[in-house]
Amino acid sequence: MIFQVGENYNGFKLLEEKEIKEMNSIGRIFEHEKSGAGLLYIQNDDDNKVFSITFRTPPTDSTGLPHILEHSVLCGSRKFPAKDPFVELAKGSLNTFLNAMTFSDKTMYPIASRNDKDFLNLMDVYLDAVFYPNIYEKPQILAQEGWHYELENLEEEIAYKGVVYNEMKGAFSSPEQVLFRKMQDSLFPDTTYKYDSGGDPEVIPDLTQEQFLSFHKKLYHPSNSYIYLYGNGDIMEHLRLMNEEYLDNFGKIQVDSEISLQEPYKEPKASTVEYSVSADESEDNKTFLSLNFVVGKATNPELHLAFDILTYLLLDTSAAPLKKALLEADLGKDVFGAYDHSILQPVLSVVVKNTNEEEKERFERIVFDTLQQLVKKGIDKKLIEAAINIHEFKLREADYGRYPKGLMYCMKSMESWLYNESPLLHLNYAATLEKIKTALTTNYFEKLIEKHLIKNQHRSLLIVKPKKGLAQEKEEEVKQKLSDYKEKLSKEDLQKLIENTEALKKYQEAPNDPEDLIKIPLISLEDIEAKAETIPLVEKTEENVPVLHHPMFTNEIAYINLLFDTTVVPQNLIPYISLLSFTLGKVSTEKYSYEDLSNEMNIYTGGIDFRADAYSLKDDDGTYFPKMIARSSALVKQIPKLFELLGEMIGKSKYDEVKRLKEIIREVKSRLEMNILQDGHIVAARRATSYFSPIGHYKEICTGIEFYQFIEELERNFDNKLQEIQSNLQKVASMIFNKNNLLVSVTIEEKDYEVYKQSFNSLMEYIKDETFEKHQYLFDYSIKNEGLLTSSKVQYVAKAYNFNKLGHNYTGHLQVLKTIVGLNYLWNKVRVTGGAYGAMAGFSRNGNLYFTSYRDPNLERTLKVYDEAYQYIQQFSADEREMTKYIIGTISKMDAPLTPFMKGQEATANYISKIEYEDLQNERDEVLKTKPEDIKSLSSLIKDVMNQNYLCVLGNEGKIKSNKEVFEHLVNVFK
Known part of the structure; x- marks a missing residue:
């Protein structure tokens, strides 16, 4: 209209x-x-x-x-x-x-x-x-x-409980979270931004x-x-x-x-906060140093976008000069930048991780010396071009994975609308980007650095340093506070608390x-498409290499994945496959320094990255296909350049750059540490799966705690292990990158396939054509049921096993059970009444099953909930409307919209796992026809799995040690 x-x-x-x-x-x-x-x-x-x-x-x-x-x-x-x-x-x-x-x-x-x-x-x-x-x-x-006071009887201690209370206890267990939450406090002491909108666990009970x-x-x-x-x-x-x-x-x-706006500082400020490390963990090289600059207002569209690009240019790429200077000074073991433009006065932060407090003056000096040198000598124009081009590519691609792009545009609109400017301010970015492109021929970014960073007094130095046993100390303070509170209460008051606790539980x-x-509206099953989606896949061969072509509209972008079989690598070198994936593209090649390689990649492609992964045969976790995957994208016209860069990385990378290798290993260790604390539910579930599953064990070696332990040892003994590291990276690369190991997945329009085909032979020039022996891996499954100790204030509780090994088979009904268990039983028992932030279940075609919790104050209680799940399923009942609801919710997850890149990935994964269209359709039919009796029939499967008692808990050392009889092994995660 x-x-x-x-x-x-x-x-x-x-x-x-x-x-x-x-x-x-x-x-x-x-x-x-x-x-x-x-x-x-x-x-x-x-x-x-x-x-x-x-x-x-x-x-x-x-x-x-x-x-x-x-x-x-x-x-x-x-x-x-x-x-x-x-x-x-x-x-x-x-x-x-x-x-x-x-x-x-x-x-x-x-x-x-x-x-x-x-x-x-x-x-x-x-x-x-x-x-x-x-x-x-x-x-x-x-x-x-x-939050609420919890007291079940007069003899018990009073406790704080509540979903957000426990969520934020978990958030404040991560030093990175402490850092980011205290940045605003250090810069905006007179405005709303000094407060934590998420909640500080020490203040929430007020x-x-x-x-x-x-x-x-x-x-x-x-x-x-x-x-x-x-x-x-x-x-x-x-x-x-x-x-x-x-x-x-x-x-x-x-x-x-x-x-309100914060008045600019007349001079910079400094502040120090502490975070907890466990009693057995060293405090050396565990400090974070952060320089934080207030940069204009969010309602300035040019500054807003320019600083997004500038942050990337200075701190995010392998060629980033500020990151490079800080790493070369050996100030810390990891450097990263952050630009928060979701607030009225955006903030750029420069962070050094794994350093010490006494380095703060040298940190500031190196930052400002480097910035002044960039202003004086000028920034490499190729670096500027690379930073602008990769941003433009991502803006135009608008691929936000499983986040709807409409939601990302909403968030972008709020960055001006909330502050009384047009919501379209940052969505109409083309003219702004053209202004920023003048940086290719002028000193545009140099002026921004001088004005908003070097001469900016509205900045802070934030020091986040470790303190042994701080979490325990805080817990004792809370216990004492609650004990004192209890002492002051009359018997009637205490009885009232007990009644309130009971009333809340009854309500829950x-x-x-x-x-x-x-009253909650519901669509009908007739509104659901009965047929499973078909993702196009055409098997082809180019240069004697199998190619999976997914012809579909991609807006002139080619998505090309190279998948190399890694079973050619002997078992003792498996961790090096993963280390290699983090190394490629970040070290020099015969033709390019690593800085030039980074620039070329950002100028001519939408990104190239490598990862170690494995695909299971659809119904057998013991038969699996380990791969090294090179994922890449570029405009169709840049495919020849993309292949040249891929070829250089795969066939011509240099593993003899000692300083660079050290930097990469340190950064990998740092990012793994962040992941362990942030995604503990996944870490615990993966670890539990490794106790019994061949593919689970392989993935644990490549991405889990075992890989972290491997990297931690390399970093700690780097000088002694240098030759071994270099030799093994070279050895693994030469084994993997062979024509005989390769499968290619290409997502591109039919009309553009010829461009790919004509260019493919240039890539083959970099890849050897040799045959290596393939290995069968035999893992040790004797280590199991671990308590993984950290200074976290909460737990991540996982239990897992493979139901195929117990004589059960996969069915689509399991996906409906996942919806029922996750959003009914676990939600109510672990989250609502248990106070955890979340709990979830996973059911795989290969038989692997897990339950896991997120930011959970409990341990034994949660394990008991898992063990009793079969009883809930045994007694499950639902009328037709309720059953329809569970089916619709299940289909919703199965039908999550996919980008062209994601469709290509999914079709390739199904191909490797030998999942046919008929399997997908059968699964969908089973989901749509699920009845309450189908769910009840799965109770024995859940009971059998939980009775195997394979469990892993990651979290608070005090909580785990007080339940040590649950575990066969206690492991300190960090040293």
Whole structure:
């Protein structure tokens, strides 16, 4: 339909209409005249529609009020009074995205779906949740999601419990998280940004019910809202729903949520914070040093984009001069940069990890000396070209993986809209990018460095240093505080706490009223496509190498994956396959220095990366196919250059650059440490799987704790092991990169395949044509059931085994069981009543099964929940509507929209694992036909798996040691 500026459409007045060529879209800005709500509508032909409602929510303390409220409003509302409509939607909608997010100054509620009816249903539930939540009638919601005192009897100690409380205990266990959370505090002492919107565990228990309700009453009003719609949906129907059902009930008001600017510092400031390391862990070389600069305002589109590129240029590539200078000075073992442009006053940070506090003066000196040299001598124009080109490629590709691109555009729009500027400011980026490209012939970036970094007094030096046993110390302080509190309470007060604890548990364990569940909208199974999606795959051969061609529209981009069989590598060298993947592209080749190689890659391609992985035969974890994968993308016209660069990396890399190898190994160790603390649930589940599964053990060697231990030893004994490292990298590379080991996957349009074909022989010139013996790997499965000790304040609890080994077979019903167990049993037992941030299950075709928890305050209790899961399944019952819900939720995950790159990857994985289209269709048919009795029949499978008692817990050393009888081995993760 044709819109007219100034006209009113279902209560919304159109203020502005503008073409967004960069997104092939039309942007329309509306205001709801009665309520004052703002709305941005991005119209295009994308069927993955996105809706979001955002509120400006600047915190006034660190109780985590915005974060707790974000959780809480989704716990039932006026029209949808069930206790957890969010989970019900996750169980039973075709959503492609469903979540809520708390930022430093805003709270966002986004959903996405490709199904029109489902999309409208999701909008309805979310709008009712934010405007009419049950928090006013049910104080149990704050107690559950935020915090509460827990006391079950008079003899027990009082404890703090709550989902967000435990989530943030987990967040504050990571030194990187401590660093990033304290950066804003060091720069904005007089504004909202000094507070932690997520919540500081030490402050969260100060939050009262009155503050909680008052915050919602004040800020969750349409006049303080920013509504976003994206895609090819029925805009008039969406506007009607919002107007008639919600916004028309409100009048326009003035909401005081303005975010004030921090006055610039007259001189830089420094601050120090501590983080905990375990009692057996060294404090040496464990400090973080961070220089943080306030850079203008987010509403300056040119500065905003330019500093995104500049951060990459200075700190993110192998050629990055500031990163290189800091590493060459041997200041620390890892260097990285961060540019936070999601706040009113963006911040650029330069971070050195694994250093010591006494290096702070040298750190500052090297940073500023390097910046001054860049201004004086000028930045290498090729480096500038590389940084601009890779950013432009990514902007135009708009591939955000499993995140809908419409959601990423929403976040980008908020970086101006929230601060009273046009939401289109950063979406119309082409003209801004052209201005920045003048840097190729001028001193553009040098001027930015001089003004915003060298001469900038509004900066801070933040020191984050380790302290042994700090976590234990804090725990003791909390225990003492609660003990003192208990002492002050009368018997009646204590009895009241016990009653409150019981009442909360009753509330949590009580089933939803069936009538409340029926109110949550549900599509029917008829709305679901019965056929599994077919991803095109044409088997071809070029230069005697098998090629899998996936012809589809890619917008002139070629996605090319080279997959090399790595069973040619002997067992003792498997960890070197993974180390090689981190090394390629980051060391020099015969033709290019590693800096030049980085520049060439960024100028001519969309990226090249390597990784070690393995694919299992569809129904057997003992038969698997280890691969070294080179993933790459480029514009079709740049395929010849892409192959030249790939060839140089694969066939001509130099492994004799001592300093560079040391830097790479240190960086790999640093990033693995971050991953262990951030993704502990995956780490624990992978480790547990390695106790019994051949493919699980292989992946553990390449990516898990075992690989971390390997890297840690190389880094610690680098000088003694140097020749061994160089020799083994060369040996492994020469074995792997052979024509006889190669399979190629190409995702490209049919019309462009000839370009690939004509160029392919140039790549073959770099690859040997030799035959190596292939190995059978025999792993040691004697080590199992470990407690992996860290200074974390929470646990990640995993249990796993292979059901095929116990005589059970894979069926599509297992995927429905995953939905039921994950979003019902584990959600209620581990998250709701247990207080963990999350819990999940995994069921693979090859028989591997795991349960794992995330940021969990418990250990034995969670293991007991896993062990008793079969009883829940045994007694499972569901009416037709409830069963439909679980099926829809399962299909939603199976049908997650894929980018062309992801489609090519998935088709290739199925090909290698010998998963035929018939297998996918059978699985889909089984999912769609799942009955309650099919679920009940799986109880024996779960019981048998849990009875094998293969478990791994990563987390708090005190908690694990106090439960040491559970484990066969206790392992200190960090030294």
